[in-house]
Amino acid sequence: MRPLFHPSIEDVTVEGILHALSDPVRVAIFTAIAGSGCSHACSNFLNVSEKTIPKSTLSQHFKALREAGLIRGERRGVEMQNTSRCAEIDQRFPGLIAAIVSAHKVQSEGGPQVEKRSRRAAQP
Numbered sequence: 001m002r003p004l005f006h007p008s009i010e011d012v013t014v015e016g017i018l019h020a021l022s023d024p025v026r027v028a029i030f031t032a033i034a035g036s037g038c039s040h041a042c043s044n045f046l047n048v049s050e051k052t053i054p055k056s057t058l059s060q061h062f063k064a065l066r067e068a069g070l071i072r073g074e075r076r077g078v079e080m081q082n083t084s085r086c087a088e089i090d091q092r093f094p095g096l097i098a099a100i101v102s103a104h105k106v107q108s109e110g111g112p113q114v115e116k117r118s119r120r121a122a123q124p
Helices: 014-020 023-034 054-066 087-090 095-109 114-120
Strands: 071-076 079-084
Touching: 014 054, 014 095, 014 114, 023 054, 023 079, 054 071, 054 087, 087 095
Parallel strands: none
Antiparallel strands: 071 079
C-alpha cells in the first residue's frame, strides 16, 4: 500500500486551504474533526450531508483535505483515522482556521435568514 501524502506545513497555502474547504461536504467534515480534538474514522462521515455519501466519494474528500494540509490520516487496520492539523496551521496562518470554522457555524445556523437580512440591509 502506498504511503499517504501529507504536505509539510511550509508547503500549505491559504489558496489550497480555501480550495479544499470550498466544497460543503469537505467543510462539514473538517469542522467536525477540528471541533472534536480527537481522531475520526472516515466511515463516521457517510451521512454528513442530506444524502448518504458513497465511500469512494468520501475517500476523495478526505484526500483533498489531507493534500491541502488540513488533516493528517493514519491507517489503523482497515480504518483510516483522521486528525486535524489546526495547531500547525494556526502557527503558519494565525486565526485562519478559527475564522473559517466560525463562519461555517454562522452559515450553518443562519441558513437562508442570513441572506434575507443582507438583502434588506442593501435596500434603501
